[in-house]
Amino acid sequence: MRLLDRAAALFARHGFDHTSIKDVADAVGLSKAGLLHHYPTKDALFTAAAELGRGKAHEVAGQAMRLPAGPERDRAAIELMTDLALEHPGLISMAAGVITEMGSDSTHPLLVPDSDELSMFAVFDVDPRDVDSERLVRVIGALSALAVLSLAANHVDRKSVWRRHIVATCLAALGHPSP
Numbered sequence: 001m002r003l004l005d006r007a008a009a010l011f012a013r014h015g016f017d018h019t020s021i022k023d024v025a026d027a028v029g030l031s032k033a034g035l036l037h038h039y040p041t042k043d044a045l046f047t048a049a050a051e052l053g054r055g056k057a058h059e060v061a062g063q064a065m066r067l068p069a070g071p072e073r074d075r076a077a078i079e080l081m082t083d084l085a086l087e088h089p090g091l092i093s094m095a096a097g098v099i100t101e102m103g104s105d106s107t108h109p110l111l112v113p114d115s116d117e118l119s120m121f122a123v124f125d126v127d128p129r130d131v132d133s134e135r136l137v138r139v140i141g142a143l144s145a146l147a148v149l150s151l152a153a154n155h156v157d158r159k160s161v162w163r164r165h166i167v168a169t170c171l172a173a174l175g176h177p178s179p
Helices: 002-014 021-028 032-038 042-064 071-087 089-100 119-123 134-155 159-173
Strands: none
Touching: 002 021, 002 042, 002 089, 021 032, 021 042, 042 071, 042 089, 042 119, 071 089, 071 119, 071 134, 071 159, 089 134, 119 134, 134 159
Protein backbone atom coordinates (compact mmCIF):
# COMPACT_ATOMS: atom_id res chain seq x y z
CA MET A 1 0.00 0.00 0.00
CA ARG A 2 2.84 2.43 0.86
CA LEU A 3 4.50 1.63 -2.46
CA LEU A 4 1.35 2.41 -4.44
CA ASP A 5 0.70 5.57 -2.42
CA ARG A 6 4.24 6.80 -3.17
CA ALA A 7 3.87 5.88 -6.84
CA ALA A 8 0.55 7.74 -7.00
CA ALA A 9 2.20 10.82 -5.49
CA LEU A 10 4.97 10.75 -8.07
CA PHE A 11 2.54 10.25 -10.97
CA ALA A 12 0.43 13.13 -9.66
CA ARG A 13 3.43 15.43 -9.24
CA HIS A 14 5.38 14.64 -12.42
CA GLY A 15 2.79 13.05 -14.71
CA PHE A 16 2.80 9.59 -16.21
CA ASP A 17 5.33 10.38 -18.95
CA HIS A 18 7.83 12.00 -16.59
CA THR A 19 7.74 9.38 -13.82
CA SER A 20 10.08 6.46 -14.29
CA ILE A 21 10.13 3.06 -12.66
CA LYS A 22 13.50 4.05 -11.19
CA ASP A 23 11.95 7.19 -9.64
CA VAL A 24 9.35 5.06 -7.86
CA ALA A 25 11.87 2.40 -6.86
CA ASP A 26 14.16 5.06 -5.37
CA ALA A 27 11.25 6.65 -3.49
CA VAL A 28 10.29 3.39 -1.79
CA GLY A 29 13.78 2.01 -1.25
CA LEU A 30 13.66 -0.80 -3.79
CA SER A 31 15.87 -1.62 -6.71
CA LYS A 32 14.36 -1.18 -10.15
CA ALA A 33 14.45 -4.98 -10.57
CA GLY A 34 12.71 -5.42 -7.22
CA LEU A 35 9.92 -3.08 -8.21
CA LEU A 36 9.57 -4.72 -11.63
CA HIS A 37 9.15 -8.06 -9.86
CA HIS A 38 5.87 -6.74 -8.38
CA TYR A 39 4.79 -4.48 -11.27
CA PRO A 40 6.28 -5.52 -14.62
CA THR A 41 5.62 -2.20 -16.38
CA LYS A 42 5.01 1.43 -15.58
CA ASP A 43 1.46 0.99 -16.92
CA ALA A 44 0.90 -1.88 -14.47
CA LEU A 45 2.17 0.25 -11.58
CA PHE A 46 0.03 3.22 -12.59
CA THR A 47 -3.03 1.02 -13.04
CA ALA A 48 -2.52 -0.61 -9.63
CA ALA A 49 -2.22 2.79 -7.94
CA ALA A 50 -5.30 4.13 -9.75
CA GLU A 51 -7.30 1.00 -8.89
CA LEU A 52 -6.29 1.22 -5.23
CA GLY A 53 -7.43 4.84 -5.18
CA ARG A 54 -10.73 3.98 -6.85
CA GLY A 55 -11.25 1.11 -4.41
CA LYS A 56 -10.67 3.37 -1.40
CA ALA A 57 -13.00 5.99 -2.89
CA HIS A 58 -15.70 3.37 -3.41
CA GLU A 59 -15.33 2.24 0.22
CA VAL A 60 -15.81 5.82 1.40
CA ALA A 61 -18.74 6.34 -0.97
CA GLY A 62 -20.41 3.12 0.15
CA GLN A 63 -20.16 4.08 3.81
CA ALA A 64 -21.43 7.62 3.26
CA MET A 65 -24.25 6.58 0.92
CA ARG A 66 -25.85 4.58 3.76
CA LEU A 67 -27.18 7.94 4.91
CA PRO A 68 -29.82 9.93 3.03
CA ALA A 69 -28.55 12.87 0.97
CA GLY A 70 -28.14 15.98 3.07
CA PRO A 71 -25.95 17.56 5.74
CA GLU A 72 -25.38 14.32 7.73
CA ARG A 73 -24.17 12.46 4.64
CA ASP A 74 -22.02 15.43 3.63
CA ARG A 75 -20.38 15.42 7.08
CA ALA A 76 -19.83 11.66 7.05
CA ALA A 77 -18.33 11.79 3.55
CA ILE A 78 -16.03 14.70 4.40
CA GLU A 79 -14.83 13.02 7.61
CA LEU A 80 -14.20 9.69 5.86
CA MET A 81 -12.46 11.39 2.94
CA THR A 82 -10.33 13.50 5.28
CA ASP A 83 -9.17 10.40 7.13
CA LEU A 84 -8.36 8.71 3.83
CA ALA A 85 -6.52 11.78 2.55
CA LEU A 86 -4.45 12.14 5.71
CA GLU A 87 -3.51 8.46 5.64
CA HIS A 88 -2.80 8.19 1.90
CA PRO A 89 -1.58 11.53 0.52
CA GLY A 90 -0.36 10.02 -2.75
CA LEU A 91 -3.75 8.58 -3.59
CA ILE A 92 -5.38 11.93 -2.85
CA SER A 93 -2.87 13.71 -5.08
CA MET A 94 -3.75 11.37 -7.90
CA ALA A 95 -7.50 11.69 -7.23
CA ALA A 96 -7.26 15.49 -7.27
CA GLY A 97 -6.05 15.17 -10.84
CA VAL A 98 -9.47 13.82 -11.80
CA ILE A 99 -11.02 17.17 -10.93
CA THR A 100 -8.34 19.19 -12.71
CA GLU A 101 -8.52 16.92 -15.77
CA MET A 102 -12.32 17.19 -16.17
CA GLY A 103 -13.01 17.78 -19.84
CA SER A 104 -9.36 17.70 -20.87
CA ASP A 105 -7.76 15.78 -23.69
CA SER A 106 -5.30 13.97 -21.41
CA THR A 107 -3.22 11.38 -23.24
CA HIS A 108 -3.27 8.60 -20.62
CA PRO A 109 -6.67 6.86 -20.51
CA LEU A 110 -6.70 6.47 -16.72
CA LEU A 111 -6.30 10.23 -16.27
CA VAL A 112 -9.50 10.98 -18.18
CA PRO A 113 -12.35 11.00 -15.68
CA ASP A 114 -15.21 8.66 -16.40
CA SER A 115 -18.46 8.07 -14.54
CA ASP A 116 -16.75 5.56 -12.24
CA GLU A 117 -14.06 8.03 -11.18
CA LEU A 118 -16.60 10.78 -10.69
CA SER A 119 -18.82 8.68 -8.42
CA MET A 120 -17.71 10.81 -5.48
CA PHE A 121 -20.03 13.49 -6.86
CA ALA A 122 -22.96 11.12 -6.33
CA VAL A 123 -22.10 11.00 -2.62
CA PHE A 124 -22.78 14.73 -2.53
CA ASP A 125 -25.93 14.34 -4.66
CA VAL A 126 -24.65 16.51 -7.50
CA ASP A 127 -24.34 15.93 -11.24
CA PRO A 128 -20.87 16.96 -12.47
CA ARG A 129 -22.36 17.78 -15.89
CA ASP A 130 -24.61 20.47 -14.37
CA VAL A 131 -21.99 23.20 -14.74
CA ASP A 132 -24.44 25.95 -13.74
CA SER A 133 -25.10 24.38 -10.34
CA GLU A 134 -23.93 26.27 -7.25
CA ARG A 135 -23.85 22.92 -5.45
CA LEU A 136 -21.35 21.57 -8.01
CA VAL A 137 -19.07 24.55 -7.41
CA ARG A 138 -19.35 24.04 -3.65
CA VAL A 139 -18.58 20.30 -3.92
CA ILE A 140 -15.55 20.93 -6.15
CA GLY A 141 -14.43 23.62 -3.71
CA ALA A 142 -14.79 21.28 -0.74
CA LEU A 143 -12.97 18.42 -2.47
CA SER A 144 -10.21 20.74 -3.64
CA ALA A 145 -9.80 22.21 -0.16
CA LEU A 146 -9.72 18.71 1.31
CA ALA A 147 -6.97 17.66 -1.09
CA VAL A 148 -4.81 20.75 -0.63
CA LEU A 149 -5.23 20.97 3.15
CA SER A 150 -4.62 17.26 3.75
CA LEU A 151 -1.46 17.39 1.65
CA ALA A 152 -0.30 20.47 3.57
CA ALA A 153 -1.10 18.76 6.89
CA ASN A 154 1.03 15.81 5.83
CA HIS A 155 3.83 18.13 4.72
CA VAL A 156 4.00 19.97 8.05
CA ASP A 157 3.28 16.80 10.05
CA ARG A 158 0.09 18.16 11.63
CA LYS A 159 -2.42 15.54 10.52
CA SER A 160 -4.19 15.08 13.84
CA VAL A 161 -4.08 18.78 14.71
CA TRP A 162 -5.47 19.94 11.36
CA ARG A 163 -8.10 17.22 10.87
CA ARG A 164 -10.95 19.10 12.55
CA HIS A 165 -10.04 22.30 10.72
CA ILE A 166 -10.02 20.52 7.38
CA VAL A 167 -13.45 19.02 8.07
CA ALA A 168 -14.82 22.42 9.18
CA THR A 169 -13.38 24.16 6.10
CA CYS A 170 -14.88 21.59 3.73
CA LEU A 171 -18.28 21.70 5.42
CA ALA A 172 -18.22 25.50 5.21
CA ALA A 173 -17.47 25.24 1.48
CA LEU A 174 -20.57 23.05 1.18
CA GLY A 175 -22.60 25.71 2.98
CA HIS A 176 -22.95 23.92 6.31
CA PRO A 177 -22.35 25.82 9.55
CA SER A 178 -19.61 24.68 11.90
CA PRO A 179 -20.81 22.67 14.89
